Amino acid sequence: EVVMTQSPAALSVSPGERVTLSCRASQSVSSNLAWYQQKPGQVPRLLIYGASTRATGIPARFSGSGSGTEFTLTISSLQSEDFAVYYCQQYNDWPSRTFGQGTKVEIK
Amino acid sequence: EVQLVDSGGGLVQPGGSLRLSCAASGFTFSTNGMSWVRQAPGKGLEWVSTISGSGGNIYYADSVKGRFTISRDNSQNTLYLQMNSLRAEDTAVYYCAKERGYCTNAVCHWYMDVWGKGTTVTVSS
Numbered sequence: 001e002v003v004m005t006q007s008p009a010a011l012s013v014s015p016g017e018r019v020t021l022s023c024r025a026s027q028s029v030s031s032n033l034a035w036y037q038q039k040p041g042q043v044p045r046l047l048i049y050g051a052s053t054r055a056t057g058i059p060a061r062f063s064g065s066g067s068g069t070e071f072t073l074t075i076s077s078l079q080s081e082d083f084a085v086y087y088c089q090q091y092n093d094w095p096s097r098t099f100g101q102g103t104k105v106e107i108k
Numbered sequence: 109e110v111q112l113v114d115s116g117g118g119l120v121q122p123g124g125s126l127r128l129s130c131a132a133s134g135f136t137f138s139t140n141g142m143s144w145v146r147q148a149p150g151k152g153l154e155w156v157s158t159i160s161g162s163g164g165n166i167y168y169a170d171s172v173k174g175r176f177t178i179s180r181d182n183s184q185n186t187l188y189l190q191m192n193s194l195r196a197e198d199t200a201v202y203y204c205a206k207e208r209g210y211c212t213n214a215v216c217h218w219y220m221d222v223w224g225k226g227t228t229v230t231v232s233s
Contacts, residue, residue, distance in 0.1 A: 032217045032219075043223045043224070043226060044145075045223075046219070049208075050210070087152065091218060092217065095158050096155065097155045099152055099153040099154070099155070100152070101152045
């Protein structure tokens with residue numbers, strides 16, 4: 001099983017700041033990585049697939065990068081609606097797609 | 109608009125059974141793989157099971173293999189998850205999710221692009 005490790009577990013950020021979240025895979029997953037956003041009591045929403053392609057309707061302030069074992073999700077200027085938990089998921093190891101434990105982005 | 113409506117959750121005793129449903133609309137259901145993903149209280153996301161569009165290919169996480177059965181009725185645009193021999197550790201919100209794929213170098217990869225609102229399963233005596 002591919003283990004996904006996200007860091008940090010949580011961070012406090014002020015609106016307007018730039019945020020960088022990290023995700024590491026225990027073995028190479030190529031570019032087969034997705035990022036999801038989950039707000040409290042809500043459904044996970046797809047942000048990024050293919051490590052760097054934004055899903056339909058996702059604002060340009062969200063960007064993804066990386067390949068192999070190291071990945072990054074960047075929010076260029078954090079908006080109030082972006083406070084949430086962010087999960088990375090590898091889908092290279094079919095069918096056992098595994099998620100990271102999540103990074104919680106909180107208001108500072 | 110793609111919509112997935114999960115239902116069927118509830119409180120069940122350990123060892124009991126439950127069947128979840130997911131009603132789909134807004135896309136061609138029979139040509140899309142579908143999955144179930146769960147989230148235990150206060151925890152992260154765990155893939156549970158996937159079924160291909162035709163229903164001919166089925167996959168399970170080791171944690172549910174032999175106890176859960178995924179199926180679909182393409183005439184009713186509905187996905188199911190039959191859960192037997194339930195354990196306390198199966199307590200979670202269960203989400204159905206639509207699969208979307210792309211192919212590079214003749215290899216195809218699948219991720220979950222739309223999720224249902226979830227249905228809560230509680231296993232407790």
